[in-house]
Amino acid sequence: MKSNGKVILVIIDGLKFQTAVDQCGYLEALVESKKARRMKMIAVLPTLSAPIYETLHTGLEPVDHGITSNDNLRKSNSENIFSIAKENGLRTAAAAHSYFSTLYNADPYIPITDQEVNDANKPIQYGRFYSEKGYSSFNISLISEHDLMNQASMMIDRYKPHYLMIHSCSCDSIGHKFGGSSQEYSKQAWMVNDQLAQHIPFWMEEGYRVLITSDHGFTDSGNHGGSSNIERWTPYYDIGHPRPGVAKEKFLNSQSPLASCHC
Numbered sequence: 214m215k216s217n218g219k220v221i222l223v224i225i226d227g228l229k230f231q232t233a234v235d236q237c238g239y240l241e242a243l244v245e246s247k248k249a250r251r252m253k254m255i256a257v258l259p260t261l262s263a264p265i266y267e268t269l270h271t272g273l274e275p276v277d278h279g280i281t282s283n284d285n286l287r288k289s290n291s292e293n294i295f296s297i298a299k300e301n302g303l304r305t306a307a308a309a310h311s312y313f314s315t316l317y318n319a320d321p322y323i324p325i326t327d328q329e330v331n332d333a334n335k336p337i338q339y340g341r342f343y344s345e346k347g348y349s350s351f352n353i354s355l356i357s358e359h360d361l362m363n364q365a366s367m368m369i370d371r372y373k374p375h376y377l378m379i380h381s382c383s384c385d386s387i388g389h390k391f392g393g394s395s396q397e398y399s400k401q402a403w404m405v406n407d408q409l410a411q412h413i414p415f416w417m418e419e420g421y422r423v424l425i426t427s428d429h430g431f432t433d434s435g436n437h438g439g440s441s442n443i444e445r446w447t448p449y450y451d452i453g454h455p456r457p458g459v460a461k462e463k464f465l466n467s468q469s470p471l472a473s474c475h476c
């Protein structure tokens with residue numbers, strides 16, 4: 214990847230490979246029209262979110278970077294994309310779950326100071342973080358994908374970050390509630406794709422290479438963390454890849470092109 218390129222990474226939390234292929238019609242259209250390459254990624258173990266967020270940003274596997282559970286989340290102590298970009302004078306941004314603030318900006322996460330960040334001294338210099346807390350009625354926590362993508366495009370417009378990470382959590386939330394083979398989970402993947410379809414053209418116009426993946430898949434019974442194929446197989450779309458189309462090779466997500474990209 215070019216060292217001067219601007220990159221957006223979208224992590225669609227809990228989106229399994231086959232659901233992406235079946236439901237994400239806009240992303241598949243980019244592959245079919247030779248504007249993007251689609252790869253099948255094999256998630257590292259355990260197939261849990263916080264360990265794999267750190268894997269995607271360091272290239273290290275959980276057993277090596279040390280964040281081995283969502284319950285031992287702490288600030289990253291490894292060289293990571295945000296720290297490398299900042300050290301090289303590049304601008305970073307994220308619209309993401311507060312886990313990312315804890316990993317890269319401030320541990321513990323304190324909403325009053327950390328929820329909205331504009332600070333050139335932090336690894337994530339422009340941050341808009343959400344908690345998913347505060348829903349009482351349906352035993353489910355969600356964010357608006359519409360608001361999330363608008364926040365991301367707003368930061369592109371205002372700050373022109375060299376590296377922007379967007380983390381969408383609704384497929385994971387719906388998957389836990391209804392299961393990975395449910396209509397509700399499929400519809401939510403469709404919804405995320407539909408929101409991306411409204412923003413990716415703008416991001417491409419702004420000169421970004423856009424990478425879209427997920428951290429892990431989902432079991433039919435609504436869980437993840439283990440080593441089954443349905444939990445490990447994840448999609449990886451690379452819009453702007455020099456060899457567009459469907460790739461035959463598979464990669465561990467610790468080997469993602471992003472893991473070796475210094476923006």
Ligand SMILES: [Zn+2]
Nearest residue numbers: 227385389437
């Ligand atoms: Zn989950």
